[in-house]
Amino acid sequence: MEFIRDNIADRFRDKSFDIAKRDYKFMKIKKAKADMKMKYPNIPIIDMGVGEPDKPAHKSICDILSLECPKSENRFYSDNGIPEFQRAAANYLNNLFGIKNIDPKREILHGIGAKSILSILPLCFINPGDITITTIPSYPIISTHTKYLGGVVYGLPLTRGNNFYPDFSNIPNIILHRSKLLYINYPNNPTGQVPTEEFYKRVIDFAHRYKIIVVADSTYAPLTFDGEKPLSFLSLDGAKEVGVEIHSLSKAFNMTGWRLAFLAGNKQIIDIYANVKANSDSGQFRAIQKAGVYALNNYHLIDENSKRYSRRFDLLVNALDEIGFPVSKPKATFYLYVPIPKGTADGKIFKDAEDFSLYLLEKSMICTVPWNIPEPYVRFSVTFEADNEEEEINTINELKNRLKKLKLVF
Numbered sequence: 001m002e003f004i005r006d007n008i009a010d011r012f013r014d015k016s017f018d019i020a021k022r023d024y025k026f027m028k029i030k031k032a033k034a035d036m037k038m039k040y041p042n043i044p045i046i047d048m049g050v051g052e053p054d055k056p057a058h059k060s061i062c063d064i065l066s067l068e069c070p071k072s073e074n075r076f077y078s079d080n081g082i083p084e085f086q087r088a089a090a091n092y093l094n095n096l097f098g099i100k101n102i103d104p105k106r107e108i109l110h111g112i113g114a115k116s117i118l119s120i121l122p123l124c125f126i127n128p129g130d131i132t133i134t135t136i137p138s139y140p141i142i143s144t145h146t147k148y149l150g151g152v153v154y155g156l157p158l159t160r161g162n163n164f165y166p167d168f169s170n171i172p173n174i175i176l177h178r179s180k181l182l183y184i185n186y187p188n189n190p191t192g193q194v195p196t197e198e199f200y201k202r203v204i205d206f207a208h209r210y211k212i213i214v215v216a217d218s219t220y221a222p223l224t225f226d227g228e229k230p231l232s233f234l235s236l237d238g239a240k241e242v243g244v245e246i247h248s249l250s251k252a253f254n255m256t257g258w259r260l261a262f263l264a265g266n267k268q269i270i271d272i273y274a275n276v277k278a279n280s281d282s283g284q285f286r287a288i289q290k291a292g293v294y295a296l297n298n299y300h301l302i303d304e305n306s307k308r309y310s311r312r313f314d315l316l317v318n319a320l321d322e323i324g325f326p327v328s329k330p331k332a333t334f335y336l337y338v339p340i341p342k343g344t345a346d347g348k349i350f351k352d353a354e355d356f357s358l359y360l361l362e363k364s365m366i367c368t369v370p371w372n373i374p375e376p377y378v379r380f381s382v383t384f385e386a387d388n389e390e391e392e393i394n395t396i397n398e399l400k401n402r403l404k405k406l407k408l409v410f
Contacts, residue, residue: 011147011148011149011150028354028358029049029354029357029358029361029367029369029370032358032361032362033045033047033049033361033367036361036362036365040365043365044365045361045365045366045367046364046365046366046367046384046395046398046399046402047367047384047385048366048367048368048380048381048382048384048399049367049368049369049379049381050381050383050384051189051335051369051381051383052250052251052256052383053250053251053254053256053305053334053383054383054384054385054386055254055305055308056254057253057254057255057258057291057295058253058254058295058301058304060294060298060301061253061255061291061294061295061298061301062291064290064291064294065287065288065290065291068286068287068290068291069287071287073286074285074286074287074290075286076286077282077283078110078282078283078284078285078286078289079278079282079283080109080110080274080277080278080283081109081110081262081283081284081289082286082289082290083104083105084289084290084293085110085262085289085290085292085293085296086104086105086108086109086110086262087104088292088293088296088297089104089108089110089247089262089264089296090102090103090104090108090264091296091297092247092296092297092299093232093234093247093264095299096221096222096230096232096299097221097230097231097232097234097235098235099232099234099235101240102234102264103267106267106270106271107240107264107265107266107267107270108262108263108264108270109262109263109270109273109274109277110260110261110262110263110283110284110289110292111246111260111261111262111263111277111284112259112260112261112281112283112284113248113250113259113260113261114217114219114246114248114250114261115141116259116261116281117246117261117263117273118139118141118142118145118183118215118217118246119141119142119144119145120273120276120277120280121142121145121181121215121273122142122145122146122148122149122151122181123145123149123276123280124269124272124273124276125180125181125213125272126145126146126149126150126151126180126181127149127150127151128149128150128151129150129151129152129178130146130151130152130178130179130180131146131151131152131153131154131175131178131179131180131181132146132151132152132153132154132179132180132181132182132183133153133154133155133156133171133175133179133181133182133183133212134153134154134155134156134182134183135155135156135157135158135166135183135184135185135188136155136156136157136158136373136374137158137190137191137371137373137374138155138183138185139185139189139217142181142183142215143183146181151180152178154171154175154179156168156171157373157374158188158191158193158374159374159375160339160375163193164188164191164192164193164337165193165199166184168202168206176210176212177210179210179212180212180213181212181213181214181215182203182206182207182212182213182214182215182243183215183217184203184214184215184216184217184233185216185217185218185219186199186216186218186221187218187220187221187223187224187330187331187332187333188220188333189219189220189333189335190335190337190369190371190377190379191330191335191337192330192331192332192333192335192336192337193330194224194228194231194330194331194332195231195233196231197231197236200231200233200236200239201236203216203233204236204237204238204239204242207242207243208238208241208242212242213242213243213244213266213269214233214239214242214243214244215243215244215246216233216234216239216243216244216245216246217245217246218232218233218245218246218247219246219247219248219250219251219252219261220251220252220332220333220334221247221252221332222252222299222302222306223251223252223302223305223306223309223332223333223334224306224331224332225306225307225309225310225313225331225332226310226329226331228331228332232245233245234264234265239265240265240266241266242266243265243266243269244263244264244265244266244269244270244273245263245264245265246261246262246263247261247262247264248260248261249261249292249295249296251334252302252305253295253301253302254305255291255292255295258288258291258292259284259288260284260288260289260292309333309334309382309383311389311392312382312384312386312392312396313329313330313336313382314329315392315393315396316336316380316382316396316399317329317336319396319397319399319400319403320336320338320380320403322400323400323403323404323408324341324408324410325338325339325341325410326339326410334381334382334383335379335380335381335382336379336380336381336382337377337378337379338377338378338379338380339375339376339377340352340353340356340370340376340377340378341356341408341409341410342409342410343408343409344406344407344408344409345407345408345409346407350376352370352372352376353370353371353372353376353377353378354370354372356370356376356378357369357370357378359406360378360406363406364402364403364405364406365402366399366402366403368380369381
């Protein structure tokens with residue numbers, strides 16, 4: 001059956017975007033974590049690498065799913081979604097972000113999670129040779145699918161020196177004139193940086209000037225604290241003329257595995273997305289959408305998550321600061337992006353973030369996620385397992401004690 005391998009599409013022969021190779025660091029960390037569990041079964045791993053909520057969806061949301069699931073009218077394909085979900089999404093945008101000028105019928109459409117939406121959008125706009133501009137680091141889906149289609153990805157580094165915002169001023173003209181899409185993600189994974197009105201205005205001006213479509217991934221937008229108000233890209237004048245925004249129920253409502261999100265904004269973008277989506281999937285199960293309607297209408301449920309993450313950040317930031325990490329509390333998300341130390345007092349030198357992350361796991365049973373580009377950082381997540389505040393305190397104290405024994409040098 002050698003002809004099977006010969007018939008694989010050429011796009012999967014391009015090793016520059018081989019997912020397994022690119023994400024080898026995650027596989028390596030995952031394998032190392034499994035090895036450490038086997039080697040030291042009685043020492044619990046402190047897992048700060050999890051990128052999803054540590055709690056299930058609220059019982060009231062689950063109750064709606066249980067109620068709707070057996071109903072005969074919910075068994076049908078939902079295709080491009082049910083009107084109730086579109087209306088709930090529009091109300092949610094108004095209630096949380098003050099967006100009043102959204103037409104739920106023409107400017108909102110659901111997706112089977114943000115990942116699905118990001119995989120479909122390049123099909124709508126990217127021809128061979130076209131460019132998607134994205135940030136580095138970045139959630140990779142829109143970039144991967146751009147490359148599948150013969151497009152090119154141009155990265156804008158997010159560095160501490162630029163407060164983890166992209167710099168549009170140094171993009172070569174040859175890139176600008178071939179670019180179709182700009183992907184941004186704020187509040188940002190992994191840096192935790194939040195958007196500002198000034199930043200979004202720069203994005204809108206940039207998009208207008210170079211006729212580039214903006215895809216604003218606002219998955220973490222509602223998860224803010226310490227007085228930070230949620231901000232939507234679509235709340236800025238001119239945003240809807242140049243782009244769309246993705247909102248997901250995964251992180252805000254702990255509905256990660258439920259796979260439910262929506263795209264909102266420019267009606268022409270929504271129209272072509274709807275056309276491609278209709279030929280890609282048959283929509284999310286209606287009962288899940290109706291549970292989503294309940295969640296969006298009861299957005300106050302997000303507050304419990306925000307309070308928990310804020311409380312855990314206070315503990316984690318204080319602990320890392322005591323160890324010597326140059327760190328400050330983010331205003332949103334559940335991620336803390338931390339520069340790696342130089343080495344240890346006994347002469348160990350960390351060559352990069354992956355080296356440090358593996359060292360933490362092997363020496364202290366602490367799991368993090370490393371990034372080397374554009375700068376060597378590791379990401380701590382406050383979605384670690386803990387059933388109550390006492391367990392949170394105990395976990396962070398144990399983390400601090402383990403880190404102290406390493407005698408890190410900064």
